[in-house]
Amino acid sequence: MSTLIIITGASKGIGRSIATAFAKDTRIAKLKLCLIARNLEGLKQTQQMVNSLSSSQRKIQTSIHSIDLSEIDTLHKSIEKLFKEEIQQDKFERTMLINNAGSLGYVGPSSDMPTPMEMTQAVNFNVTSAIWISSYFVKFFAHQHKTKCNVVNISSLCAITPFKTMAMYCSGKAARDMWHKTLAAEEPSLRVLNYAPGAIETDMTDILANAKELDPELSAFYKRSKAKHTYIQPATTAKKLVNLIMEDKYASGDHVDFWDE
Amino acid sequence: MSTLIIITGASKGIGRSIATAFAKDTRIAKLKLCLIARNLEGLKQTQQMVNSLSSSQRKIQTSIHSIDLSEIDTLHKSIEKLFKEEIQQDKFERTMLINNAGSLGYVGPSSDMPTPMEMTQAVNFNVTSAIWISSYFVKFFAHQHKTKCNVVNISSLCAITPFKTMAMYCSGKAARDMWHKTLAAEEPSLRVLNYAPGAIETDMTDILANAKELDPELSAFYKRSKAKHTYIQPATTAKKLVNLIMEDKYASGDHVDFWDE
Numbered sequence: 001m002s003t004l005i006i007i008t009g010a011s012k013g014i015g016r017s018i019a020t021a022f023a024k025d026t027r028i029a030k031l032k033l034c035l036i037a038r039n040l041e042g043l044k045q046t047q048q049m050v051n052s053l054s055s056s057q058r059k060i061q062t063s064i065h066s067i068d069l070s071e072i073d074t075l076h077k078s079i080e081k082l083f084k085e086e087i088q089q090d091k092f093e094r095t096m097l098i099n100n101a102g103s104l105g106y107v108g109p110s111s112d113m114p115t116p117m118e119m120t121q122a123v124n125f126n127v128t129s130a131i132w133i134s135s136y137f138v139k140f141f142a143h144q145h146k147t148k149c150n151v152v153n154i155s156s157l158c159a160i161t162p163f164k165t166m167a168m169y170c171s172g173k174a175a176r177d178m179w180h181k182t183l184a185a186e187e188p189s190l191r192v193l194n195y196a197p198g199a200i201e202t203d204m205t206d207i208l209a210n211a212k213e214l215d216p217e218l219s220a221f222y223k224r225s226k227a228k229h230t231y232i233q234p235a236t237t238a239k240k241l242v243n244l245i246m247e248d249k250y251a252s253g254d255h256v257d258f259w260d261e
Numbered sequence: 262m263s264t265l266i267i268i269t270g271a272s273k274g275i276g277r278s279i280a281t282a283f284a285k286d287t288r289i290a291k292l293k294l295c296l297i298a299r300n301l302e303g304l305k306q307t308q309q310m311v312n313s314l315s316s317s318q319r320k321i322q323t324s325i326h327s328i329d330l331s332e333i334d335t336l337h338k339s340i341e342k343l344f345k346e347e348i349q350q351d352k353f354e355r356t357m358l359i360n361n362a363g364s365l366g367y368v369g370p371s372s373d374m375p376t377p378m379e380m381t382q383a384v385n386f387n388v389t390s391a392i393w394i395s396s397y398f399v400k401f402f403a404h405q406h407k408t409k410c411n412v413v414n415i416s417s418l419c420a421i422t423p424f425k426t427m428a429m430y431c432s433g434k435a436a437r438d439m440w441h442k443t444l445a446a447e448e449p450s451l452r453v454l455n456y457a458p459g460a461i462e463t464d465m466t467d468i469l470a471n472a473k474e475l476d477p478e479l480s481a482f483y484k485r486s487k488a489k490h491t492y493i494q495p496a497t498t499a500k501k502l503v504n505l506i507m508e509d510k511y512a513s514g515d516h517v518d519f520w521d522e
Contacts, residue, residue: 072377110444111404113396116333119389120381128377128384131432135374143372159439162514167443171392171436178420178435182428183371186476215447253423 001093002030002061004086004147008069008133009101010035011042013202014154017234018098019046021242023053023060028246032061034086037101040066061090069101069133070125079133083140093148095141096245099134099176100154102126104204105168108213119168126172131179138183142190150245153180155194155255164215177255184253191252195241198258201231232258262354263291263322265347265408269330269394270362271296272303274463275415278495279359280307282503284314284321289507293322295347298362301327322351330362330394331386340394344401354409356402357506360395360437361415363387365465366429369474380429387433392440399444403451411506414441416455416516425476438516445514452513456502459519462492493519 005022009015010033019033033050037043043064054060063086067078086092105122106114113119134151142149158166159173177194184192199205199222208214209222225231237258250256266283270276271294280294294311298304304325315321324347328339347353366383367375374380395412403410419427420434438455445453460466460483469475470483486492498519511517 072381076376076378110440110447111396111399113393115337116385116389116393117337119393120333120385123384123389124377124381127388127432127436128380131428132374132377132380135372138372162439162443162446164443164447167392167440167447170443171388171440174439175388175432175436178423179371179428179432182423182425182431185423186371186425186428 002032002090003028003094003096004032004034004090004092005096005098006034006036006137007098007100008036010046011037011039013204014197014200014234014238015098015100016042016046016049017238018100018241020049020053021235021238023050025242025246026058029058032063032086032090032092034082035062035064036067036069036082038066038068040064069129070121072124072129075129075132076136079136083136087145092141092145094150095137095147096150096152097134097137098152098154099130102130102154102172104208104211105172107169107208107211108165110165110167113168122168123172127175130176134180134183138187138190142187150191150193151180151183152241152245153177153192153194155196157196157198157257159194159196160255163218165213165218166215181253188252191245191248193244193250194253194255195244196255196257197237197241198232199225200234200237201226202234205231263293263351264289264355264357265293265295265351265353266357266359267295267297267398268359268361269297271307272298272300274465275458275461275495275499276359276361277303277307277310278499279361279502281310281314282496282499284311286503286507287319290319293324293347293351293353295343296323296325297328297330297343299327299329301325330390331382333385333390336390336393337397340397344397348406353402353406355411356398356408357411357413358395358398359413359415360391362391363415363433365469365472366433368430368469368472369426371426371428374429383429384433388436391437395441395444399448399451403448411452411454412441412444413502413506414438414455416457418457418459418518420455420457421516424479426474426479427476442514449513452509454505454511455514455516456505457516457518458498458502459493460486461495461498462487463495466492
């Protein structure tokens, strides 16, 4: 029996690093990685990196799926199809969702938000879509197919601390944390984790550091982190997350930060 | 110079009670209430209740506006027009937004959420629209028209505590709290309050108590509160809120519950 790990936002950044961290971790003997993102080229690169960590002793299966998770009118059909295909191809005793995909959305003064219509794409992507995927994952894999399930929401310090000029990002992360806490309260047999990976060097933090309207103190912090090489490396925080999951000591629903003991 | 208080969801429940609580409180000498909701009949009733509290010594002005706050494609135009009309009719030294409108959204197991498309109306209403109105209120009244501003987000215990089968409501309230906390951090001259009014007897709690898929313990709590008359009355919590605002002792951005000291 295999373990299936579904990772959204797997074409780059921390999503890619989590994929390779699981590929390196031999505690999971039979592993299938299901990698989802919009960017197919990035997915192929992640797949290659995983394949290079596969061996004849421990062959890692992969599948890649180019899906735009902000297209909420078609999302449920594409995800339902994908989950069905996975379950038809193998038998899984354990399944994990690494609910990682997300975007910055609007960065700038809270008193100058874009129009409601302009806000919807980010809200659809970061809140509605993210919540629905976790919900459907549990329905499909835990309830209908009786696998042991881990649900990991990739959170942020922003979920619990307001960061100036990042109100949309903070509130989206707060919404996701709270939704997953409620899920954990309802379903004691699940293992639910809100993981804040720390300030890591990714495309997102590069974009953020140079966002014109970012709070000057935050901008200086991100630029200094890059210049002084004090960012957490994606591989480091991904490894910490894999250890958290495999050691299984957190309370379900917890918000755990990279820097926590 | 007058004080303008804009209340969303003013056609019933706590929105109506907040309108009448301000009408009763003589600490605001010259008061204009701008009442917004979808239901025009309810708005007219609230207006009548306010008018009955008005006197020749302290004449309370009112305006009512039937607007569907979930219609996010037209929302910014209707609110921009409304705010302009208010400022053309009077001079205000102080303005308040009581950002109260909200809906329950989906109630039921988190593992059985409706499709993303079906979730959007509640997310648009409770998150996107609510956030945008606070944002535009600050831009228009604090920045462009230089009035002293209070922003009150009507929150809930659900914003900080997961309630089983109410994940959508909880996560929407968490998102609103966090957005308003960020606003408070950015703008020290504003007075921002996240107020949790407690379990009050309103249409919403009546609907909730009878929601088929509500967690049985919560359902029993709401039914017991109604049967034993232990709900907080809307007028009681509305008065507490008015006192909080007028006494002005909270830290901007705080989440304050009815039951807090």
